Structures are given as structure tokens and as C-alpha cells.
Amino acid sequence: MKQKKILIVTRNLPPLIGGMERLNWHIADELSHDNEVFLLSHIEAKCQAPKNCAFFGVRLNPLPLFLILAFIQTFLIYLRHKPDVLFAGSGLTAPIVVFWAKAFRKKSVVYIHGLDIATNHWIYNLIWVPMIRSASKVIANSTPTHDLCLKKGISQEKLTIIYPGVTYPPLPRNESLIQSIKEKYQLHDKKILISVGRLTQRKGLNEFVNFALPEIVAKHPNTILVVIGDTPNQSLNKNLQSKELIIKTAQQHSISDHILFVGNISDDTILSCWYHIADIHVFPVKHIPDDPEGFGMVSIEAAAHGTPTVAFATGGIVDAVNHQKTGILIPINRYELLAQAIISILGLSHDFKKEDFDAFCSQFSWSNLKLKFDCHIQSTI
Incomplete structure (x- = not known):
């Protein structure tokens, strides 16, 4: 060529x-x-x-x-x-x-x-x-x-x-760094949910904390939501959510100690470790016709590490999650179903297979x- x-x-x-x-x-x-x-x-x-x-x-x-x-x-x-x-x-x-x-x-x-x-x-x-x-x-x-x-x-x-x-195959599992991260944030024996991305209205993290996380914590009290990302300073989209807003919402439900903010991560090795650590990648993107989720690369990145995504079926996420194979797609705005799916996966009642993750991610x-x-x-x- x-x-x-x-x-x-x-x-x-x-x-x-x-x-x-x-x-x-x-x-x-x-x-x-x-x-x-x-x-x-x-x-x-x-x-x-x-x-x-x-x-x-x-x-x-x-x-x-x-x-x-x-x-x-x-x-x-x-x-x-x-x-x-x-x-x-x-x-x-x-x-x-x-x-x-x-x-x-x-x-x-x-x-x-x-x-x-x-x-x-x-x-x-x-x-x-x-x-x-x-x-x-x-x-x-x-x-x-x-x-x-x-x-x-x-x-x-x-x-x-x-x-x-996405980078596939992903970076190899760095067990020493993973243990170091778990020790630093006291994550041993925890059920770990991760959210990766900007804190914007569309990402819906505040709504997730308000409408889904309390039920998840009630069923699995050792659950921690790890938020990777921050409010974007240079974004052209000004519909933002703040860390302070999310904390305030969590405090209303007495679950603020179940949320960990680690900020933006630009080091691919460290981000890879978080994907390996996580039990579930949560992606509660809201359905906003004038501000759609174009694709959802983080869902593919999570799947490449063998981590399932639970998300609303909106925008390009329907292309980024293979339902029942690399995650669960939930009808939009059904937070009770979102919470139930996460509870089910944390309870090990859904058997995701490595070969399904590999087959799907290799395409990307x-x-x-x-x-x-x-x-x-x-x-x-």
C-alpha cells in the first residue's frame, strides 16, 4: 500500500x-x-x-x-x-x-x-x-x-x-502494583465497582449514587465505588457534575465512606491495574438526546481485562457492551434493575467467560x- x-x-x-x-x-x-x-x-x-x-x-x-x-x-x-x-x-x-x-x-x-x-x-x-x-x-x-x-x-x-x-491484549497483570494499590486504599476483602471517565451530567454518576448505590451497599456492605476521573477543566461540554455534589448525595444516604475518588489517571499501567482489581465497571450514562454517549471505549477497556460492565442501553454503549457476554445492558432510567444486576454479579450468580471477553475485544x-x-x-x- x-x-x-x-x-x-x-x-x-x-x-x-x-x-x-x-x-x-x-x-x-x-x-x-x-x-x-x-x-x-x-x-x-x-x-x-x-x-x-x-x-x-x-x-x-x-x-x-x-x-x-x-x-x-x-x-x-x-x-x-x-x-x-x-x-x-x-x-x-x-x-x-x-x-x-x-x-x-x-x-x-x-x-x-x-x-x-x-x-x-x-x-x-x-x-x-x-x-x-x-x-x-x-x-x-x-x-x-x-x-x-x-x-x-x-x-x-x-x-x-x-x-x-483499545489496547488488546491489555497490559499484563502487575500483581505487586495491584497489591500496593489495595494496601494504599485499604481495599482488601472489598467488592470494587469502578467508574472511569469525566464527571459530567451525561455520565450520570450522581444519579447512580442517589438511586442505585444505597441498595447495592445494603446487600453487599463491603462494596466500594472507585471513581477514576474528575470534572474536566477544558471540556466544551459545560454540563458537569462535581465531586462535592456526589459526596453530598452520598452523605444523604450515609454511604460516603463507600466512595473513593482517585482523580484522573494518565499512567496506563496504573489504570490497567484498576481494571484488574475491579469486580464491575459501572457505566450509568443517562439518555440525553442532545448529548449522547458516542461509544463507550471504557467498556471495551474493562472487558479486555475481564471486567464486566453494567450500563444503560443508550447511545453507542449498545455497540460497546455485548449483552450477557461482556456485561449487562439495562433499559434506560431503570435504576432498580441496574442495582439488581450489580448485586447479582457481586453475588457471583452470573458466569462471565474469558473466551467471550477475548472474542469480543479482539475486534477492537x-x-x-x-x-x-x-x-x-x-x-x-
Whole structure:
């Protein structure tokens, strides 16, 4: 396969925290193995950018300035390097990529996440959505996102689905580090639930603590909910929940000592240990039509470690959890059923099998998804 020059433009890269940030990093890294990749993002991402990519940075904030500077920088990068394909890592940078691709008669690819296409802000619908429609190719991150794209008038012929990926097989179990973490947080002989992700309204953690956790603790008094993540400082989505709000809710039910906040974890080895430690990954995402969960990479990451997910069947989560094989999908807003499923699993009444986890997660390995991205990029040329 002939090497191509690809310019990726995205605001979503580490050290910003989140699934989109990890996804864009891996897309750039995987494409750089067989192509010449130029990566344009916020300047803070330079120290963690994939080593095989030529990195260009602009200011992260304020957002309008980022977009203006990225627009100018895209033009300058094109003049110097003449990329074959311009790739937007989310809908946010789609107008930049599509405009310059059309100006220079090149191909454009836009990767769409749920909120990229679900938002009903009039400015976004006036400018961003038409530019997304004009892209050469549009990649949706899940079946629900694909369906939202169709509703917004994106041509079926332009659309394809490529699910986000995960590191599979996962990092090997580090028993000494696992024991160290258990000792540090006094987790021996505990039933451990983990929540991994940003503290936003959509993630629904406060509602989980209010409507489900008290019943779980009543049945299994040694249960601890470990919250990995924090309120995102740089998120464009301002519908946030705070640690203080969740603690206050827990105090109302006298279960605050059953919640442990460990903050953001950027070290993959430590995060892997938490997945190994956990009995269940809880993912109580709320059904919000204007703010859908695009996919749910954390469910795949948990499954890769043999940890089942219990989640509401909303948004892209229906693609990320294999019901009864890698977790349990619950009808939306049925917190009593969510609690019952978790209680059942903690009571060892559900037999999850390693071969089911392995068969499902292998489909999402970066080695497999790399081939899909490569083929999709090549098909635009």
C-alpha cells in the first residue's frame, strides 16, 4: 500500500483527558506507521504526541482563537507539505479540514462522535453540519452516531462506521502494583465497582449514587465505588457534575465512606491495574438526546481485562457492551434493575467467560482498526 501524506487536525489530544483524546492519539499513531502524518493540535499536546508524527501546535484557549489559528496553520502546512488527505479528528475541526481540502482539490475525512452531530445549537447547524455533509468521507464512531448522521442529511454513500479501539491484549497483570494499590486504599476483602471517565451530567454518576448505590451497599456492605476521573477543566461540554455534589448525595444516604475518588489517571499501567482489581465497571450514562454517549471505549477497556460492565442501553454503549457476554445492558432510567444486576454479579450468580471477553475485544484491537483506517484513507484518494 503506497504511503500517503495525511494532515490530522484536532483539538482532542492528551494531556486533555477523555476517550476522544485517547482515540485521536491512537489514530495518528497507527496511521503514522505506514504514512507520513502531520498532526495539528493544541500546543500542550506536543510533549505526548506520537513520535512518528510531525507535530504543529496552536493555543488551546480560547476556543475561537484555537479555531482561527488552526485554520491559518492548516493553510501553511498544506503549502509546505502538500498532504493528500485532510482528516478532522472530530466535528469541531471539520470546517477547517473541509474548506482547505476543497480549496486545494484534495480529499477530506471527518471522524464524528455523538455530540458532534446531535447538538442543536443554531450556529453549529448553520456552519458545522453543512461542512460535515460536504466532506469526502464521514466516519461515525457507533451505530447510533451513524443514524444521527443520516438524520442530519449526511449521504449514506459517504458514511461508514469505525469503532474506537483499545489496547488488546491489555497490559499484563502487575500483581505487586495491584497489591500496593489495595494496601494504599485499604481495599482488601472489598467488592470494587469502578467508574472511569469525566464527571459530567451525561455520565450520570450522581444519579447512580442517589438511586442505585444505597441498595447495592445494603446487600453487599463491603462494596466500594472507585471513581477514576474528575470534572474536566477544558471540556466544551459545560454540563458537569462535581465531586462535592456526589459526596453530598452520598452523605444523604450515609454511604460516603463507600466512595473513593482517585482523580484522573494518565499512567496506563496504573489504570490497567484498576481494571484488574475491579469486580464491575459501572457505566450509568443517562439518555440525553442532545448529548449522547458516542461509544463507550471504557467498556471495551474493562472487558479486555475481564471486567464486566453494567450500563444503560443508550447511545453507542449498545455497540460497546455485548449483552450477557461482556456485561449487562439495562433499559434506560431503570435504576432498580441496574442495582439488581450489580448485586447479582457481586453475588457471583452470573458466569462471565474469558473466551467471550477475548472474542469480543479482539475486534477492537488497534491492529485490526488500523487496517480499516488505512483502507478508508486510501479509498478517498
